[in-house]
Amino acid sequence: MDSETPAGGPGRDLTPARRAGGPRTRVQIPGRTAPQVTSWFRAGFALSVGALLAWHLADAVLQLTSLLTLLLLAVFIAVSLEPVVAWLERQGLRRAWSVALVVVGLAVLLTALLAVVVPPVGTEVSALVGAVPGWLQQLHDHQSTLGRIEDHYHLVERAKEQLGQGGFGSGAFGGVLGAGQLLLSTVTSTVIVVSVALYVMAALPVIKAFCYRFVPRSRRQEVEEITEEILARTGRYMLGNVLTSAVAGLATFAWCAAAGVPYAGALGVFVALMDLVPMVGSTIGGVVVSLVALSVSLPVALATAGFYIAFRLLEDYLIMPRAMKFVVDVHPVVTVVAVLLGGALLGLVGALVAVPAAVALGLVLDAYVFPRTDNA
Template sequence: MPTPEDPAEEIATEDGAFAAAEAAAAELSTPEQPMGAKGKPLDWRLPFLIGMTAAAGVAVTYGLVQVLAGLQDVLILIGLALFLAIGLEPAVAWLVRRRFPRWLAVTTVFVVGLLAVGGFLTAAIPVLVDQATQFIAKAPGYLHDAQDHATILGQLNERFHLQQQLEGLVSGSAGGLGGGLLGAGQAVFSAITNVLILIVLTVYFVADLPRIRAGGYRLIPNSRRPRAILIGDQIFTKVGGYVLGNLAISVIAGVLTLAWLLIFGVPYAALLAIAVAILDLVPVVGSVIGGVLVSLVALTVSLPVCLATIVFFVIYRLVEDYLLVPKIIGTAVQVPALVTVVAVVLGGALLGVVGALVAIPVAAAVLLLIREVLYPRLDQA
């Protein structure tokens, strides 16, 4: 009957094997190759290795998808901050060309921007509070008119069920916010926090944009790097021109709306003008939504004023599409109208308002890559 080996002999045997391996390792190490010569590579055609590689690839891909889904809100903030930084770069570069140090140019741009926003809010907040108070005071009267079938507002309510839709929207929003002041407070706090994070990220991105640009181009092979620099800089130019141009057009829309509403005595003129300027930042659909909103408020004055306001927004939309956009941002972006509509719809479906805002410059970048990279390769195929 066999007996088990002595444990001491087994340990001695293992120590001897390890000592032999150490001696072999010492012989392999040379000044030219301190870690020794490379061994025979693995045969990746083995079925086991192929299966393990495929399984690992699926697991890593699934993990990355889950990580990206969990970080969606943060990634949107980072992407939007980078987008705004590229948009502000032309102003910073203009100051740098005037012999401003970059840190001073970045500081100047943000200080001027904050002063402009602060001055606007200082002038607008009292008016907005006053108009919001008036609206709250007159809301019962609007509700009574909506229930009176003899008035125009009542007839529209009866035909389109405006009151029921508004009540459903308000109740749904209240439920989505947690139902009550606590949910509204959380939403406001979250919005303020996101805005502050966005501002801080934008400042850092603008300050380090040359380093980010150089680091990104270093990831491209040296043989392709010069052409990549030309194409990438052209994309940056398109994004910068779009951001500044879109902001200028929105300001024009708000100012013209304010003038029109003041002339015809439409209530809540400042509130509506700011709403139109913000909505006009969203391409294609923003100005339409703003026009509908202002026209409904103008209906409280009279039907002729409402019709005149509709005509005003139709004319302004034509002027914006065929005069302002081509003159201000058309030469920089150069995106066909059909591509613009499709890009805005897809961007809005994927990322909401943020997707609609960045859809046009992203479409411009994709068209540039197709024209400069894909088409030449297909023509030579």
């Protein structure tokens, strides 16, 4: 045996580390790839963790839906009032004073609306409370309608049983608790919307400048132009919508006052608010007013329904086109679909912002999508 040949046989060369008893090293043989070990446990664990995180993220978004809706409403209000604020700035006022003047004007308008709506509601509640003793007296009168109903169904006895078992008390407590929660939720939502709207109105130029910085400089001017056009059209649309809603409210007040329908002022405010929702708002308002007119007589209710049909035609073909001239350019079918989708997704707020969203989508398509498809 050759003295230079390793003990393991010819062709085997032991490294110094191997001869010294060190750790073995894997030798990569040319033409072969290293074996890859697939860890199914690792892949399954990664997929499970990803699915769990995605589920928690979706659940968090769903829980924040109400808050996101309030924020969207606040931003929409601020954008809708921007034309008024900008006009006051062009008159020489600083932005802070312009925003303050707009807020004061809205507060005065809201106070006037409450002054119109609250007295009829208070009168109704007072009339209801005053009618309770008479109803209790009629329950013991066997000749009256309530007395015959009491003789047949024994409502007083059943009410006493519920009071004795605590069912009525717990139900009343639940109703009071639910009313308190509703009141607290309404106040909280109002504070959130007003606070965010005020902040956005005051800082809108700063917010826009900050958002534009995320766009590359080469395309920033184009994005600024399309964004300003969307905001301008949204503001003009809302001002036109408010104008048509005011006309609908005044027309309702005049008709109810002339026809003797009760609470003409409150119904006028209700119709004006409902008319802010495109396509369906005025119809809902007309149905409600027609039902209230039934308290007068059936002919008055039918005449009220006919009045709203005529007014809806007048609004769709005369008032709305003149108020919305050069404001939006959206096909009526697109408007209907947008309102339905917005209402299904976000309720009343979604229906309110549906048309401006459709306008924004149309401008984006005209600016970025259609030129590429036409030149392809």
